[in-house]
Amino acid sequence: MLDPKLLRSDLNAVAVQLARRGFQLDVGRLSSLEEQRKVLQIEADALRAERNANAKRVGQAKAQGQEVATLLAAGENLGGRLTGVDEQLVAIQAQVADFQLLLPNILHASVPEGNDELANVEMRRWGNIREFEFLPLDHSAIGERMGMDFEAAGRISGARFVVMTGPLASLHRALIQFMLDLHIREHGYTEAYVPYLVHREALVGTGQLPKFEADLFSVRGEPGFFLIPTAEVPVTNLVRDQIIAAEKLPLKFVAHTPCFRSEAGASGRDTRGMIRQHQFEKVELVQIVKPEDSDAALEQLTAHAEGVLQALELPYRVLALCAGDVGFSAAKTYDLEVWLPSQQKYREISSCSNCESFQARRLQARYRNKAGKPELLHTLNGSGVAIGRALVAILENYQQADGSVLVPTVLQPYMAGAQLLNSI
RNA sequence: GGAGAGGUGGCAGAGCGGUUGAAUGCACCGGUCUUGAAAACCGGAGGCCCUUUACGGGGCUCGUGAGUUCGAAUCUCACCCUCUCCGCCA
Numbered sequence: 001m002l003d004p005k006l007l008r009s010d011l012n013a014v015a016v017q018l019a020r021r022g023f024q025l026d027v028g029r030l031s032s033l034e035e036q037r038k039v040l041q042i043e044a045d046a047l048r049a050e051r052n053a054n055a056k057r058v059g060q061a062k063a064q065g066q067e068v069a070t071l072l073a074a075g076e077n078l079g080g081r082l083t084g085v086d087e088q089l090v091a092i093q094a095q096v097a098d099f100q101l102l103l104p105n106i107l108h109a110s111v112p113e114g115n116d117e118l119a120n121v122e123m124r125r126w127g128n129i130r131e132f133e134f135l136p137l138d139h140s141a142i143g144e145r146m147g148m149d150f151e152a153a154g155r156i157s158g159a160r161f162v163v164m165t166g167p168l169a170s171l172h173r174a175l176i177q178f179m180l181d182l183h184i185r186e187h188g189y190t191e192a193y194v195p196y197l198v199h200r201e202a203l204v205g206t207g208q209l210p211k212f213e214a215d216l217f218s219v220r221g222e223p224g225f226f227l228i229p230t231a232e233v234p235v236t237n238l239v240r241d242q243i244i245a246a247e248k249l250p251l252k253f254v255a256h257t258p259c260f261r262s263e264a265g266a267s268g269r270d271t272r273g274m275i276r277q278h279q280f281e282k283v284e285l286v287q288i289v290k291p292e293d294s295d296a297a298l299e300q301l302t303a304h305a306e307g308v309l310q311a312l313e314l315p316y317r318v319l320a321l322c323a324g325d326v327g328f329s330a331a332k333t334y335d336l337e338v339w340l341p342s343q344q345k346y347r348e349i350s351s352c353s354n355c356e357s358f359q360a361r362r363l364q365a366r367y368r369n370k371a372g373k374p375e376l377l378h379t380l381n382g383s384g385v386a387i388g389r390a391l392v393a394i395l396e397n398y399q400q401a402d403g404s405v406l407v408p409t410v411l412q413p414y415m416a417g418a419q420l421l422n423s424i
Numbered sequence: 425g426g427a428g429a430g431g432u433g434g435c436a437g438a439g440c441g442g443u444u445g446a447a448u449g450c451a452c453c454g455g456u457c458u459u460g461a462a463a464a465c466c467g468g469a470g471g472c473c474c475u476u477u478a479c480g481g482g483g484c485u486c487g488u489g490a491g492u493u494c495g496a497a498u499c500u501c502a503c504c505c506u507c508u509c510c511g512c513c514a
Contacts, residue, residue: 004473041474045483052483055495059442068494075494223504243434243471364472372453374471 001361002103008034017106020323022115025103033096040089047085051078101210105358107323108295108332114322120335121322126306127315129339134401138342139392140273142399143168145423148274159271160263160278162388167421171394171407172281174414175387176256179283179308183384187304189254189285194234196257197225202237205363207329207355217260217278227260231284232381239288239365243374246367250297251288254384256281274388275347281387287380290367291357294378298354302334305350305384311410314393315339317346331356336385338393349389352382 007014007030015025058071112121140148147168153161164172183189197219203209203226208216219225228234235253244251259282270276285304289297302318309316321333330353337346357376360366366374398406403423407415 038474041483045474048484049482051494055493056443058494062442072494077494079494372469 001100001358002106003357003361004100007100014106018104020107020111020113021104021326022324023104030096030099033092033099037089037092037096040085040092044082044085044089047078047082051075051082054078098210101204101362104328105207105326105331105355107326108354108356110320111326111332112320112322115324116322117325119322120319120325123318123320123334125315125317126310127313127339129315130341130397132341136341136396136399137403138273139340139395142395142403142405142423143274145403146405146421147424150273157278160276162274162277166424167415167418168391170415170418171411171421172387172391174411175390175394176281176283177414178311178411179384179387179390180254180256182308182311183254183283183285183304187252187254187285187307189252189304192235192238192253192255194231194238194255194257196228196234196260198228198233198237199223199225202233202240205240206233206236206359207362208233211328215262217262228257229261230259230381230383231255231257231282232286235284235286236288236359236365236379236381237363239360239377239379240363242365244288244365244367244377246290246369249288249290249367249377250293251286253286253288254283255286256283256387258282274392277388280389283384283387285352285382285384288365289378289380290369291375291378294354294356294380297378297380298332298334298352301380301382301384302336302352305336305352305382308385308390309336309338309349312390312394312408314390314397316349327351327353329353329355329358331358334382336383338389339397340393341396341399347389349393350383350385353380355379355381 002014011025011027011031015027018025054071054075058068058075061068061071112119114120140150143164144150147164147166149163149165150161152163156163180191184191200209203216208229216229217227219227234257235255238253239251258279260279262278263276274280285301287297287301306316306318316336316338319335319337321335326333333351333353335348336350336352338349339345340347356378359379360376363379365377365379367377369375394408394411395405398408400406405421407419407421412419
């Protein structure tokens with residue numbers, strides 16, 4: 001959510017900022033709502049003050065044994081008027097809130113202009129793209145020979161699921177363990193285990209709701225839950241309604257969770273293989289920092305995600321997303337894209353974002369600043385990295401002419417020393 | 425699932441329906457004292473919102489939401505959460 005004070009004081013400037021994303025802010029509607037709200041609130045406050053004063057007089061008069069009938073009548077009248085004004089006020093406030101919850105974050109000044117992913121700016125590349133002396137297969141062709149089973153998944157759950165058995169399942173688990181260990185031991189993150197089912201408020205807090213409900217899976221029953229689309233949701237919600245002592249910052253959490261996405265809008269894209277699934281695993285990094293530290297924290301967090309790909313020796317590039325491609329809650333985002341030989345292109349494997357105070361305001365996540373006053377925190381999150389896509393990248397980049405796949409050195413300890421995955 | 429208890433400020437913990445935004449203790453900030461610190465004493469201090477150039481003024485906030493009432497932390501109802509005992513269970 002954007003700062004309501006800013007929306008009141010400089011709405012046109014906000015509109016200009018949001019236009020960078022291609023978001024058209026209805027200035028007229030918001031300012032008209034705001035104007036109505038102000039009138040009603042002032043009136044309601046005045047009536048309430050009068051009612052309170054009148055009620056107090058009743059008490060005093062009674063204590064002195066005086067007649068109170070007039071005061072009681074006045075109180076009843078005030079109460080009636082207040083109820084009417086309050087109803088209008090509540091209705092307007094709800095409209096203002098609904099409107100504001102649909103406004104995306106204001107972009108960081110350093111975000112490049114542009115409408116879509118074509119305008120994203122490549123910051124750097126890492127690693128050497130391997131020359132194949134044979135035609136490299138895509139990951140599903142490789143995987144299907146060693147226990148990656150889309151047919152079985154289809155029988156169980158339908159499209160966009162996968163079953164893995166044997167060494168591939170082990171490789172999948174090894175990736176999780178390796179990434180967690182790297183972030184915990186080398187990068188200073190605290191491991192977190194969190195719920196995979198969350199209530200609506202948690203998703204409003206991080207910005208997935210109310211706008212993106214169609215992307216989520218919900219669970220029937222009472223109470224109603226949503227399956228998390230990313231660990232960002234439960235982990236960032238750790239600081240909901242908290243006032244953190246300044247000396248405890250920054251908070252750095254790493255969590256492995258499954259992620260569930262309905263991806264309703266992506267039908268037809270990446271239908272083959274396990275690039276785009278309804279259920280996938282991710283190791284997620286979350287940082288909770290002071291506002292002045294968040295720019296540096298984004299660079300650091302991105303570097304931590306890059307560290308995973310470097311350790312796995314997977315070639316990748318880093319993109320700064322352009323204005324039109326940055327997500328709803330983020331002020332700035334770097335995407336990491338890993339090289340996939342079968343597609344001869346880089347594909348997203350991590351997304352690292354600084355949300356500044358956007359989520360913190362929805363969450364009321366604060367810290368005590370030097371003046372001793374509560375102040376909104378900044379929140380950041382990034383994949384470190386997506387497990388399924390990392391597995392895809394390994395299969396493709398480490399494949400051998402005979403259909404086997406080398407196990408990256410750093411993963412071998414997690415694979416009981418295995419150096420090679422053979423096709424069955 | 426059954427039975428019971430409870431949710432008050434950073435923490436602990438009072439609070440006959442009416443100057444209680446809330447006693448008291450701890451913690452916190454300022455001052456006196458001290459070479460300095462501690463102790464003692466004095467004083468200050470929650471959060472959110474509206475309004476005001478400012479000084480200030482007003483409202484909301486005792487788990488959440490409704491209700492009763494001239495007036496609710498105090499009464500009623502619903503919901504959420506926590507704890508205890510029993511049962512069940514990975």
